[in-house]
Amino acid sequence: MKQRHFSFRLAFLLALFTFSLAACDQQEPEPKPSELYEEARRLEGRKRYSEALDLYNCGVAADTLNGFSAEALEALCRKGRVEYLTGCYDEAFRTWKSIETHAEKGKPGDSLRVAAGLDTAQMYAELGRYDKAALITASIGSADAWQRYQTALYHFKSGKIDEASQLYQKLSASSDPAVRMVALSGLLDCSLAAPATAPDTPKHYAAKIAAVSAKVMRMNASSIVKIRTLRIAAKSLLQLESQQRNASYLLFRALAIAQEKGLSRLVPILQYEANAVIVRKPDTYRNVIAYFGSKNMQYAKAAALCKLGACKELTPAERITALHSALTTCQYYGIPATATGYLKMVRDAARQLDDLLIASGRFVELFDVSGQEDALEIRSRMQAAISEFRLPAGHEALQNEIISVTTDISGLLQRKIDMNEQGEGFRYAALIDKSITEKQGRLIGFIAETSKIDRQVASNLQPEPLTLNTLRNSLQPDEALVRFFTGDSGLTVIMVSNREMQIETSPVTADELRSLFQALLRRTRSIETGNDSRLLSDQGRIWLTDSLLKTMSVKLASYRHLIFVSDQPQPFHLLGRGELLGRGRGVTYLISPNEAAISKPFSGGQDEVAGIEFFNANREGDAQIYKFFHPTDRVILSWKPLSDREIRWLKTAFEKAPAANRSAAGFLKLFGGSEDTEKGLAWFWLGAYGLD
Numbered sequence: 263m264k265q266r267h268f269s270f271r272l273a274f275l276l277a278l279f280t281f282s283l284a285a286c287d288q289q290e291p292e293p294k295p296s297e298l299y300e301e302a303r304r305l306e307g308r309k310r311y312s313e314a315l316d317l318y319n320c321g322v323a324a325d326t327l328n329g330f331s332a333e334a335l336e337a338l339c340r341k342g343r344v345e346y347l348t349g350c351y352d353e354a355f356r357t358w359k360s361i362e363t364h365a366e367k368g369k370p371g372d373s374l375r376v377a378a379g380l381d382t383a384q385m386y387a388e389l390g391r392y393d394k395a396a397l398i399t400a401s402i403g404s405a406d407a408w409q410r411y412q413t414a415l416y417h418f419k420s421g422k423i424d425e426a427s428q429l430y431q432k433l434s435a436s437s438d439p440a441v442r443m444v445a446l447s448g449l450l451d452c453s454l455a456a457p458a459t460a461p462d463t464p465k466h467y468a469a470k471i472a473a474v475s476a477k478v479m480r481m482n483a484s485s486i487v488k489i490r491t492l493r494i495a496a497k498s499l500l501q502l503e504s505q506q507r508n509a510s511y512l513l514f515r516a517l518a519i520a521q522e523k524g525l526s527r528l529v530p531i532l533q534y535e536a537n538a539v540i541v542r543k544p545d546t547y548r549n550v551i552a553y554f555g556s557k558n559m560q561y562a563k564a565a566a567l568c569k570l571g572a573c574k575e576l577t578p579a580e581r582i583t584a585l586h587s588a589l590t591t592c593q594y595y596g597i598p599a600t601a602t603g604y605l606k607m608v609r610d611a612a613r614q615l616d617d618l619l620i621a622s623g624r625f626v627e628l629f630d631v632s633g634q635e636d637a638l639e640i641r642s643r644m645q646a647a648i649s650e651f652r653l654p655a656g657h658e659a660l661q662n663e664i665i666s667v668t669t670d671i672s673g674l675l676q677r678k679i680d681m682n683e684q685g686e687g688f689r690y691a692a693l694i695d696k697s698i699t700e701k702q703g704r705l706i707g708f709i710a711e712t713s714k715i716d717r718q719v720a721s722n723l724q725p726e727p728l729t730l731n732t733l734r735n736s737l738q739p740d741e742a743l744v745r746f747f748t749g750d751s752g753l754t755v756i757m758v759s760n761r762e763m764q765i766e767t768s769p770v771t772a773d774e775l776r777s778l779f780q781a782l783l784r785r786t787r788s789i790e791t792g793n794d795s796r797l798l799s800d801q802g803r804i805w806l807t808d809s810l811l812k813t814m815s816v817k818l819a820s821y822r823h824l825i826f827v828s829d830q831p832q833p834f835h836l837l838g839r840g841e842l843l844g845r846g847r848g849v850t851y852l853i854s855p856n857e858a859a860i861s862k863p864f865s866g867g868q869d870e871v872a873g874i875e876f877f878n879a880n881r882e883g884d885a886q887i888y889k890f891f892h893p894t895d896r897v898i899l900s901w902k903p904l905s906d907r908e909i910r911w912l913k914t915a916f917e918k919a920p921a922a923n924r925s926a927a928g929f930l931k932l933f934g935g936s937e938d939t940e941k942g943l944a945w946f947w948l949g950a951y952g953l954d
Contacts, residue, residue, distance in 0.1 A: 295325035299337045306340070309693070311348050315341065330364040339374040346381040347690065349674040349697045351389065352666050358382040358398075376402050380409070383416070388673040388680065390600040390646075392420035407433060407441045414448055423456040431461065434470075439477035440491040446470045447498035454501055468505050471495050479515060485523045490685055492516040493535070500539065510539040527688045530554065534566050544573045558695055561604060562682050564591040568611040578618050585615040589634045593727070595698070597638060598675045599646035608638065617749045625756060625765055626730055628747070629855075633728035636854035640725040640886070645672040647887045657715055664708045664723070667701050674698050722890040728856040734760050736859040740822040743855060744814075744834070748772035757814050759821065766812045772830070778806055779832040783901050786836070786946045794842055797946075807837040815839050823848040823927070825953070827855050831879050833901055833949060844945070845934055848927035851899055851949045853886050858953055872896055872924060872954075874916050876904055879949070889952035896926040897951040908944075915941070926950030 298321030305314035318341035325334040338361050345354035361378060383398040396416035399409055414429035426448065433445035450467035453460035460467075478491050496512040499505035517532035530550045537546040547570040554563035570576070571585035588611050597604050612635040619628040648668045653661040674694055681687045681694070713720035737743060737760045747754040753768040753775065770778070782803055789796050797803060807815055815838055818824060824847060826834040831851045835844025843849070852858060873895040877885040882899070889897050896916070904912075916929055923932050927950040933941040 292324065295321040295337075296333065298324070299333070299340075302337075303340065306344055311344050315344055315348075315350075315353075318344070335361060335364060336374060339378040342378045343381060346385060347693060349670045349677070349694070349701070351385055351670050351673050354382060354385055383412070385673060387416060387419070388600065388676040389669065390676075392416045393422075396420060396422075407436055407438060411441065411444055411448070414445075418448065418451060418455070423452050424459045427452040427456075427459040439474050439481050440483060440487055443471060443474045443478050443491050444494045446474065447495045450498045450501070464502055465504075468499060468502060468508070471499065472508055475512060475515075485519050485525065486686065489516045489519055489525075489528060489532070492519075493532075493685065496535075496539075506539055510536060510541075513539060527557075528685050531562060531682055531685065534562065534569075538569050542569070542573060544570055544576060547573070558691070559678075559682065560591050560595055561597075561601075561679050564588045565604070565607060567591060568607050571611060571614060578622055582615060582618050582622070582624075585611050585618070586631060589615070589631065589638070592638055593634060595675055595678075596641040596645070598672045598679075599642045600672070600676045601679050604679060605642060609635075613749060616747055617751060620747065620749060620754050620767075621751075625754075628754075629730040629733075629745070629756065629758075630727075632745070632747070633854075633856060636856050637725045637727045640854060640856065640890070643883050643887050644668075644723070644725070644890060647884075647891070648672075650887070651891050653712065653715060653719070660708060660711055660715075664705065664712070667705050667708065671698060671701050671705065674701070716893075718893045719891070722893065725856060728854075728859050730758065733855050733859055734758060734763075738823070741825060742818055742821040742823075743825040743827060743858060744811075744818070745855060746810075746826075746828040748775065748829070753810065755810055755814065757817065762817070764814050764817060766810070766814055768809045770809055775810075775832065776830065778802065782806065782836065783833065783947065787902065789943070789946070794845070797836065797842065798840075803836060804839075807839055811837060815843065818843055821847065823850070825850045825852060825855075825858055827852045827858075829853055829882075831882050831899060831949065831951075833947065835949065836946065846931075848925075848931055849950065850927050850953055851951050852953075853882050857886070857889070874898065874913055874926075876900060876909055876912070877951070878903065882951075885951045893952075894954075896924070896929065896954060898926055898930070899949040899951050901947045901949070911940075912944070925954035926952065927954070 298317045302314045302317035302321065305311075305317065318337055322334055322337055322341070325331060325337070338357055342354055342357040342361065345351075345357060358378060361375065365375065379398050379402045383395040386392070386395040386398070393416075396413050399405065399413040399416065402409065405413070410429060411433055414426045414433065417423075417429065418426035430445045430448035430452065433441055434449060436442050436445065446467050449460050449462070450464050450471070453462065453464045453467060457463075475492070475495065478488060481488070492512045493516055496509040496516075499509040499512070513532060513536040517529065517536050520528040520532050530553045533546060534550045537543055537550075547566045551563055551566045551570065554560075554566060565588075567584050567588035571581045571588060573581070576584070588608065592608060597608060599605070612631075615631060616628060619625070619631065645668060648665050651661060651665055651668075653664075674697055677687075678691075678694055678698075681691065709720050709723050712723065733743065737758070739760060742757055742759040745756045745758070747756070748771070750771075751769075753770045753772075755766045755768070757764040757766075782800070785800060785802070786797065811818070819838070819841070824835075824843060826849065828834075828851075831853070834851075835842065835849040837843050838845075873892070874897075875885075875888055875892075875895055876898045877888070877900070879899045879901045885897050885899060888895070898912070915933075916924065919929050919932060923929055930945060930948055930950050933945040933948070936942055936945075
């Protein structure tokens, strides 16, 4: 009964406000902004955030017709809080800008403004915009020591190591042992990242941290502050091999505090962290994995699974199961690009998994698992570059909705990770999950709308893992795909077509492969004609061909289109026995075979219009995302820097190419068969990226 009365009251207030604005000639009394604010706060208290935002917006709109009052600014601060809680990033940034613009006209209470500023700074940080976060925290008046520490941390993460170091040095003189300890940890970080910015050595700061740790554990402070301080210090010490035991000790002390105080969410996190340094007991990992799974803590669960998969006492099959489960756990949400530590951890786990599968001879499974790895990477890169996403003219509203909701999801995912790493905010865990789910639902709806405009772009926005069978079915009869897996023990090369499959292994490591191709390219640049004779007799090139491809090079010669897949593209078209593999056939480069199954085929029609973009081959991730967002454009990789003149010349040549050769691979195929010396030389160091 109360709920029905409450809903009626809300509907009445909104209807009355709308009617009063629309019917200016009527003399009906308008609801006062204060009434709307009061109702909004009531809704906020009941976690009906969307309705609360509607009322805050209505109240502020009415309250600011003749300027900003103190009450309106207070309402803006409260509105910003709701936008922070629900992950409405663009709206929160606009709200903060309005607060800052109008604060002098009716400044809200300092505590409200500080809270709004800290929320906004955190949201910028969650999106990886640490410079903006630092500007806000630095601008807040009467900032306490922990806020200054946060500013220093944002400076450090934005790459302004010198500014971070200066702040850490000031804080290291604090009388508060906890502040002193985290400041010393920050200085240790600075001394490792940029030694010239710190007055002393990492070893010096490690000793200082050890000296102050006893005072931290004895100090009269909250358990949360003590635990946070010990974890920050341990994370810094872990960067030094000589400090592993000290880091482990601090984490076990933090665990003891959490257990004594009954901090149920922190205990399993600290059990995992303490176990991961030296002890590394598989049973401890298994216990926390079960807990993390029950609490929807996917990232913590994935981290523990990665550590479990690294335990040498497990059998290879058990390690494979754990590492594969880690990848599967990450699939639902993906990993935001801002979570660099998690991305590195999962990449390392993926390499371990690949090596184990190769050693076990499970090559089909290797291909399928690599599809999961690739899908995770693509999603992270796409989220990071979403601001570059474009739809055709006339669809800007939909385009901006996709950018906005993708940004919100990315920020909230980072918040889930930060919650575990900082040991705070667990009471908002359910709200974060709910907001992510709602926004993912909206994104699915927007992608469905996009498919009516361009099915290819819509498909690219939802990268899915690719299986070997799906890939083989997607390849044309004259196409072969060659996937290179670089591991600690060497290289594995898998050739796949819709009629055959071949596997070769080589002791060549990733670093050796890169070095050998760089040497080949240096020799190639000394060639003054586009003739192949010098390259064909190049002993280094022949050795590379025989070491990597072995008998596979003979089979590849029978295909008209070759697709080379490697996480670091190399000029594989220069390999081959008897002739260069790239001669007389189309050659395409990809980072992931997933791209082969979803690419838009080139029609070769006279009216097909396409742009062309050039990327240095070491920017393969940028090339990949550009192709995802602009599937009709042609993308060219270059293994040497291109001058502006060379780019203009290549673009002119592309515009003059016959319509049938305006795919990226078709365009470069023309160069390969040209008698023009400049075109012949260019063919050596250019490669087509993506299937057109």
